[in-house]
Amino acid sequence: MSAVSAAAPGAGGLVDEVFGPPPPQLPPSGPASGGAPVPGEQAPIPIIPGVSRGDRVFRAVFRSAGLSVFVIMGLIALFLATRGAQALRATGWSFLTEQRWQTATHRFGVGAVLLDGIIIALIALVIAVPVALCAAVYIAEYAPAGLRRLLISLIDLMAAVPSIVYGLWGLIFLTPRVIGFEAWLSSHLGGVLPFLKVRNEQVAASFTQSAFIAGVVVALMVIPIICSLSREVFSQAPTGEREGAYALGSTRWGMVRTVVLPFGKGGVIGAVMLGFGRAMGETIAVALIISPVFAISTHPLQAGGNSISALIALRYGESDKLALSALMAAGLVLFLITLLVNMAAAAVISRSRSGAATNE
Amino acid sequence: MTTVTTKAAATATPAATVGTPYLDADSGQVLVRPGAITAADAGSLAGAAAGSLGLVWLLYERILPFSGALGFWVCWYVAFLAFYWGIARTQWESRHVREKIATAVFTGAGVLVVAVLADLIGYIGWRGAKAVGHGNFLTTDMQRTGPLDRLDSGGILHAMIGSLEQLGLATLFAVPLGIAAAVFMSEVGGRLAQPVRTVVNAMTALPSIVAGLFVLGSVILTLGYDRSGFAASLALTVMMMPIVTRASEVVIRVVPNTLREASYALGGSQWRTVWNVVLPTARSGLTTAILLGMARAVGETSPVLLSAGFTPRKNANPFSGQQVSLPLYVWNYVRYPQEDMKVRAFGAALALMSIVLILFVAARVAGGRRPGELSRRSLRRLARDRASGASDASGASAPATSATSTAPPPPAARPAPVTTAVIPSRPEPAS
Numbered sequence: 001m002s003a004v005s006a007a008a009p010g011a012g013g014l015v016d017e018v019f020g021p022p023p024p025q026l027p028p029s030g031p032a033s034g035g036a037p038v039p040g041e042q043a044p045i046p047i048i049p050g051v052s053r054g055d056r057v058f059r060a061v062f063r064s065a066g067l068s069v070f071v072i073m074g075l076i077a078l079f080l081a082t083r084g085a086q087a088l089r090a091t092g093w094s095f096l097t098e099q100r101w102q103t104a105t106h107r108f109g110v111g112a113v114l115l116d117g118i119i120i121a122l123i124a125l126v127i128a129v130p131v132a133l134c135a136a137v138y139i140a141e142y143a144p145a146g147l148r149r150l151l152i153s154l155i156d157l158m159a160a161v162p163s164i165v166y167g168l169w170g171l172i173f174l175t176p177r178v179i180g181f182e183a184w185l186s187s188h189l190g191g192v193l194p195f196l197k198v199r200n201e202q203v204a205a206s207f208t209q210s211a212f213i214a215g216v217v218v219a220l221m222v223i224p225i226i227c228s229l230s231r232e233v234f235s236q237a238p239t240g241e242r243e244g245a246y247a248l249g250s251t252r253w254g255m256v257r258t259v260v261l262p263f264g265k266g267g268v269i270g271a272v273m274l275g276f277g278r279a280m281g282e283t284i285a286v287a288l289i290i291s292p293v294f295a296i297s298t299h300p301l302q303a304g305g306n307s308i309s310a311l312i313a314l315r316y317g318e319s320d321k322l323a324l325s326a327l328m329a330a331g332l333v334l335f336l337i338t339l340l341v342n343m344a345a346a347a348v349i350s351r352s353r354s355g356a357a358t359n360e
Numbered sequence: 361m362t363t364v365t366t367k368a369a370a371t372a373t374p375a376a377t378v379g380t381p382y383l384d385a386d387s388g389q390v391l392v393r394p395g396a397i398t399a400a401d402a403g404s405l406a407g408a409a410a411g412s413l414g415l416v417w418l419l420y421e422r423i424l425p426f427s428g429a430l431g432f433w434v435c436w437y438v439a440f441l442a443f444y445w446g447i448a449r450t451q452w453e454s455r456h457v458r459e460k461i462a463t464a465v466f467t468g469a470g471v472l473v474v475a476v477l478a479d480l481i482g483y484i485g486w487r488g489a490k491a492v493g494h495g496n497f498l499t500t501d502m503q504r505t506g507p508l509d510r511l512d513s514g515g516i517l518h519a520m521i522g523s524l525e526q527l528g529l530a531t532l533f534a535v536p537l538g539i540a541a542a543v544f545m546s547e548v549g550g551r552l553a554q555p556v557r558t559v560v561n562a563m564t565a566l567p568s569i570v571a572g573l574f575v576l577g578s579v580i581l582t583l584g585y586d587r588s589g590f591a592a593s594l595a596l597t598v599m600m601m602p603i604v605t606r607a608s609e610v611v612i613r614v615v616p617n618t619l620r621e622a623s624y625a626l627g628g629s630q631w632r633t634v635w636n637v638v639l640p641t642a643r644s645g646l647t648t649a650i651l652l653g654m655a656r657a658v659g660e661t662s663p664v665l666l667s668a669g670f671t672p673r674k675n676a677n678p679f680s681g682q683q684v685s686l687p688l689y690v691w692n693y694v695r696y697p698q699e700d701m702k703v704r705a706f707g708a709a710l711a712l713m714s715i716v717l718i719l720f721v722a723a724r725v726a727g728g729r730r731p732g733e734l735s736r737r738s739l740r741r742l743a744r745d746r747a748s749g750a751s752d753a754s755g756a757s758a759p760a761t762s763a764t765s766t767a768p769p770p771p772a773a774r775p776a777p778v779t780t781a782v783i784p785s786r787p788e789p790a791s
Contacts, residue, residue, distance in 0.1 A: 051630075052629050054631050054632075055629050055631050057631075058548075058629075058634070059548050059630070061540070062541075062544040062547070062548050063544055063548060063550075063552070065537055065540030065541045065543075065544055066540070066541045066544030066545060066548070066552065066553070066556045067552065067556070068537060068541065069541060069556055069559045069560050069563060069601075069602070069605075070559055072563070072598060072601075073559055073562070075574070075578065076566075076570065076574045079574055079577040079578045079582065080573065080574065082577075083582070130469075131469050131472060131473065132473075133469075134465055134466050134468070134469030134470075135466075135470045135472070135473045137466045137469075138467055138469055138470035141466075142463060142466050142467060142470075143470065151470065151474070153724055154473075154477060156720075157717075157720055158473070158477050160652070160655045160656055160659070160716055160720055161477075161481075161659070161713070161716065162658075162659025162660070162661065162687055162712055162713075162716060163568075163659070163660075163661060163662075164659065164687045164690050164691055165480065165484060165659070165690075165709050165712065166480070168690060168694055168705065168709050169480050169483060169484065171694065172487075172694075172702065173479075173483050174430075177429040177430050178430050180430070180431050181430045181431040181434070184431055220480075223473060227473070251455060251456065251459040252459060252462075253459045253462035253463070254455070254459070256462070274565060277565050278565060280567070281565070281566070281567025281568065281569065281570070282567075283567065283568060283661070283662040284661040284662055284665075284687075284691065288691070288694070288695075309567055309569040309662065312573060312666075313662055313665060313666075316572075316573075316576065316665070316666050324581070327573070328573060328577055331569065331573040334567055334569070335566070335567070335570045338565060338566070338567055339562055342561065342562050342565045343562065346561055346562075
């Protein structure tokens with residue numbers, strides 16, 4: 001670093017030597033008058049250190065590492081788009097609306113698959129959101145301090161459990177235990193809510209492999225995401241407002257209702273959207289449980305369902321070029337949708353009051 | 361100062377200390393202990409739980425034509441809340457009843473989540489133990505095992521090898537890249553830091569199947585390589601890198617700024633500061649980040665499904681030939697109709713879960729400390745040193761200082777002496 005010994009001309013010779021060459025925006029009259037309004041006064045001398053060669057290399061290397069994420073995401077979008085172009089050319093815009101998936105006859109599209117995936121994600125959210133939010137409130141507000149750390153760890157562990165393990169559990173453990181509940185829903189509420197009706201409800205097999213069971217399993221995978229984010233937001237609620245609520249004679253539930261939940265609203269909405277994105281992209285558990293159909297499944301308790309990711313996971317082995325290209329195009333649609341959902345969630349979180357407080 | 365009670369305790373039955381002010385012997389202050397559990401609370405809760413359990417059992421199992429465990433527990437919980445509400449109404453005012461019900465609902469959700477997790481792990485362990493109990497399960501592959509063979513032939517050796525190799529390769533790629541990106545965001549910064557953060561967040565939520573599809577489309581279809589463990593590790597890298605980056609950025613950001621300033625003041629360059637001060641200070645947090653990323657990556661199925669291929673044979677070379685890993689093994693064999701194949705899948709799932717658990721516990725053990733916070737052992741050593749030093753000097757106040765020496769400990773990282781700073785070697789000219 002002592003290589004910077006070629007003294008620059010002018011009054012700033014020594015300073016230049018110590019801190020490297022002055023950046024170009026400095027006026028040539030010397031650093032003393034750099035930002036000072038009046039040269040004669042006792043103004044602080046702004047010293048703008050130069051950057052040594054080692055630092056320049058360091059910054060370049062690490063900047064390129066940071067920029068590599070753009071490269072990776074760009075490559076993902078690029079390859080999905082180029083490999084999927086053939087299929088998109090073959091179908092045009094009808095790719096987004098066509099319900100069938102017959103690549104041999106050029107009749108394929110994500111119309112049904114996408115909607116079915118959204119249905120599974122919505123079922124998952126209906127189950128996951130109340131449970132996750134209540135658990136988050138419990139961990140943040142009610143649990144004793146010693147238990148709290150353990151619970152936070154357990155929720156993190158739940159997020160780290162592989163999706164294949166969830167799928168296995170849902171397929172073998174949960175399915176036989178949930179059929180009775182499904183049958184009850186179908187026979188008792190099916191009259192009021194026709195979408196709960198199931199054909200052949202005497203046969204247990206008409207309830208297995210349904211979108212509902214897949215939704216329950218996906219709900220378990222979404223719970224830790226929503227729970228840990230909301231817990232973080234809840235625990236950031238300002239102490240002053242909490243104590244204010246207590247001082248006004250509120251019970252703990254009153255405090256939670258009037259302080260913690262309103263404070264965390266934005267963060268919770270963002271967390272739910274993130275959970276939705278995760279539920280949309282969930283592959284293995286869904287692919288393991290459902291029996292794929294290519295029609296909009298209006299009866300979620302009935303066997304049969306689908307999602308884009310399950311479609312890809314079950315059909316990636318096809319050798320036909322157009323079929324693979326169609327899968328790539330479907331993957332591109334999934335990629336764009338999750339990207340949009342996550343961007344929207346990030347925007348919601350960062351704009352909310354709680355999000356600003358917890359913005360890492 | 362008197363701690364004010366946070367709950368109107370007058371309505372509850374006044375037990376010995378709850379709700380009544382008392383003189384705390386340790387601090388000499390008058391304290392009120394709010395919100396402790398009284399006998400009436402516990403009795404109401406237990407009564408409601410037991411009563412609703414009995415009623416629901418009678419109705420659900422004996423009288424009404426219902427079946428299924430899930431429905432039973434749902435009914436029990438609803439009946440429990442109703443019972444609890446009724447019991448609470450008879451003794452407390454409505455505001456308190458709401459408080460009790462809210463506590464019951466929130467606690468119930470917490471218990472439910474923990475119970476589901478325990479059930480998940482317990483069930484996998486119970487079913488998997490049958491397969492792992494056979495000695496050959498961990499030492500053989502599936503080459504000579506057909507679908508009808510009993511559990512005493514075949515195993516998961518090849519899948520274990522594949523999982524560990526793919527995980528190792530992915531760690532090798534993802535960790536330097538991820539930590540470097542985190543250092544860029546928090547240390548180098550600049551205009552690009554915020555966009556990079558946004559993209560990393562988006563990448564964290566990337567559907568795993570898309571990562572697999574990307575590798576399938578680029579490495580396998582476009583570049584023409586065969587499916588292999590290496591391709592799978594590339595897909596895992598895409599999944600693992602953003603996790604490592606996000607977790608590392610958080611721990612790098614909480615490194616106290618005073619440490620950086622101290623390094624700069626000693627003449628350290630930015631590179632030296634990051635290498636000798638920031639990263640060592642954040643070491644325990646970075647270890648956690650890496651281990652958590654590994655725990656996530658080892659269980660990813662769908663990226664591997666599309667890029668690794670499948671083989672029942674042992675293939676220790678990740679660069680050529682198809683290579684199976686544990687999640688893929690489960691995915692493949694659980695769909696056989698034979699019961700023994702399903703048990704094998706559970707055995708592999710148990711092995712996978714064990715790896716995840718080991719990594720997870722290791723991450724928690726490694727990352728229990730904040731940056732700059734000393735481990736318990738070094739705190740003890742520090743206290744001992746201080747005590748001996750102080751007793752040498754005066755002796756009188758030594759025990760007190762050593763007992764309460766929880767003052768901010770010196771940072772764990774000691775920057776190495778920096779010789780190549782931007783200080784000129786020439787002596788300063790006399791002015």
